[in-house]
Amino acid sequence: MATRTQTRTTGNSRSSATASRSSNKTKREEMPNSKFHKLFMDELKDIYWAEKNLVKALGKMQKAATSEELANAIVEHQEQTKEHVTRIEQIFEQMGQAPKAKKCEAMEGLIAEGQEVIDDTEEDSAVRDAGLIICAQKIEHYEIAAYGSLRTLAHRMGHEEAAQILQTTLDEEKETDSLLTQIAESSVNEEAAAE
Missing domain, CATH: 1.20.5 (Single alpha-helices involved in coiled-coils or other helix-helix interfaces)
Known part of the structure; x- marks a missing residue:
């Protein structure tokens, strides 16, 4: 029994x-016909616009940086950002759609803040560098939130290859944020405080 x-x-x-x-x-x-999938695609379009526009903004920030270490970090991030654009295009392709950007109001505001720091600080100033690091880290934190959320949505829908691509980019964004903190704490903030 x-x-x-x-x-x-x-x-x-x-x-x-x-x-x-x-x-x-x-x-x-x-999923492709669901509201959840539409949310994923809308957010992908948003970060696509953000990354494409960030490439230009990082060039301006690099030219404005006084610290060679900071300028090099910005150039490295600019190159990574170009790769991020390519990765997003791969995800669009996986989803069977042509890459399409949707204006990202948040990134537009963050880029404008960076330009404001450049406009409001003296050239060859560690204070400018400190301000640029703050702006760059705000951008990084936005990207970390965006890529982390997109990865989670992709995983939930079973788009494992897209989730893996998004994780790679997320890891790079976190590394850049850590590098910026290291630059700020090792020299820039101390020099800026002494001005």
Whole structure:
């Protein structure tokens, strides 16, 4: 009697697991037409605009930087940003869509803040460098939030290749943020405070 009960229980859990897998598969197949998928694509368009416009802004920030270490870090991030644009285009391709940008109001504001720091500070000033680091880190934190969220949405929809691409970019954004902190704490902030 106990054996039959165990068999039934095991059989029910197998049926339940099969039903769950089938349900997940159905959900993933329906995703391209869902509001959730539309949210993902809208956010992808947003970060695409942000990254494309950031490439230009980073060039201006690099020219305005006094610290050679900071200027080099900005150039490196600019090169990474170009790669981020290419990766986003790969994700659009995976989704069967042509790359399309949607104006990112947040990035536009962050870029404007960077320009304001350049306009409001003296050339060859560590204070300018400190301000540029603050602006660059605000940008990094925005990108970290965007890529982390996009990765989570892609994973939830079963787009594992896209999730992996987004994770790679997220890791690079976090590394850049850490590098900027290191530059600020090792020299720039001290020099700026002494001016």
